[in-house]
Amino acid sequence: MEQHKIIKWGILGCGKIAHKFAEDLTTITNAKLHAVGSRDIQKAKNFASKYDADFYYGSYMQLSNDVEIDVVYIATPHVFHYENTLMCLTHKKAVLCEKPLAMNSFQVKEMIKTAKKNEVFLMEALWTYFLPHYEYVLDLIESKELGVIRSLKADFGFMTNFDATSRIFNKQLGGGSLLDVGIYPLFAALSILGYPDKVEAKATIGKTGVDETCSIGLHYNNGITASLFSAITKKTSTEATIELENGIININSRFHEPTSITIYQDGKSKVYEFPVDTNGYSYEATHVNQMLLQNRTESTIMTFDKSLELINLLDTVREKIGLYY
Template identity: 65%
Template sequence: MDSRKQYNWGIIGCGKIAHKFAEDIKTIPNATLYAVASRDLKKAKEFGKTYNVYSCYGSYQELATNPDIHIIYIATPHVFHFENTLLCLSHKKAVLCEKPFAMNTKQVEEMIAMAKNNDIFLMEALWTYFLPHYKHVINVIKSNELGKVKSLKADFGFASTYDPENRVFNKKLGGGSLLDVGIYPLFAALSILGYPDKIEANAKFNESGIDENCTMLLFYKNNIQASLYSSITEKTNIEAIIELEKGTIIIHSRFHEPSSVTITSDGISKLYEFPVTTNGYSYEAIHVQEMLAQGNTESTIMTFDKSLQLIRLLDAVRDKIDLHYE
């Protein structure tokens, strides 16, 4: 496939993250933000006007059936990822779907199976994996120059006022700290240490039946462990601290976004800056286009196996804290 091909993007959902993604699409080569869809046509048109989008739709079906669209970015609430993804895949559209990929392992397995059966590209939009600072950290760890990882601490908490209609607090929309932000510390543990041998977790629930905060301990062989925390009612440092045999790596706040890194070894600390000129979503979007240009139907970085491990880990934590969605 020609790497110079122009890719027409469609966006499903017009929330906050969709705006950031739209801004970034405007900055990358060979990409056109071609269409946007919302269940509210007025909202889609307002979004389209802001970003000079060619087509605006009041239904996801209309966007998915547009023959001029090559890739669809799904930015709807968690509970809709499954049905939105299947809709797009059924119309032979490449899909980049926001995290969490879906609400449970069964749904993710079905999404992946459909992508494979239709020979269509599908990827979970875990943007952190593609950011320069995070790629640097992974490379340093893999190089073994600081020895093996001994422990990881990672947190993601923000303070928000309780509103049962807000997506974050609404159980019908997959609300709660674990799925919304706890996925990032879990992703850090998975990408750095792999799948754990044992999991311990506890959570505080509110009147809506969702977890306001969640404390997670992941245990690995050789006494290695990850201590993780998420919250939607408490602001935390939002950093990741990795202790290794010969040094320490700190991914500064907010570790899941474009950030800086301090590496300490032999008593010497060095700060690494990674200047980014976009919101940071451009990196995963460029990767998707590269995969399509190479004829790939699966990411070489955020693979199906990694998405399956991540959703299984989320499901395992949910079982531990007794969190269930309808």
């Protein structure tokens, strides 16, 4: 692609996260929301009007048939990621698909295979990887300034009123804490420690058959451990704490989104702020634009291998807790 080209985006699905993403897209100079697709034409029309999209469609297929679109952001519930992504890829559309990329490793492998076959870009939208505070933490760990890691603790829990029909509690829609929010502590462990040698997990399965809480222990042959927790029925601090030889890094509340970090060393603490002027989705969208302008079909950061590792780990945890979709 020409380096000065405006990347034309399509958004598939008009839920809460799609609104945040569309809002951030308006802040990127070489990005334009070209079209939005929903199964509800009125929703699509309202969304298009709000974010100045040129076109709106009452079906996902119509969106994927729009020849002007360079890349589609898929913001539908987990269970639809696989079919929505395959449809866009086979229509030669690059895809940024919300996490989790799919429901299991079989689906993820098929998606990657289809992207390669059609020679189009595909990336899992794990926005945390691209946020300034998280990049800083990864660089600090890699520098060994605080020595080697001893342990990691991360949680993500929120309290929501029980509603059997809501996406969060509905098994048919891939509900439960693990795929919705537990993916973030698992991602933190993978990106900071790598793939574990042993996995332990237990969960509280609610009346709709989904995990309402999930506790995960990861063990590494070098003695490092990770203690992870997720919940949809309990609010937690939603922090990530990395203990190292010579200090502690705490990624403060809501560690997965733009936030601050506190470093504890030699009896002192220092807070580092990372102010951002968007919702935070602009960073991953900017990265996708760069990848497309470089004619890449795979992210240099959120690679296919990383998505495969993440889904394999999710599959392993689900097996341990007896959660089958």
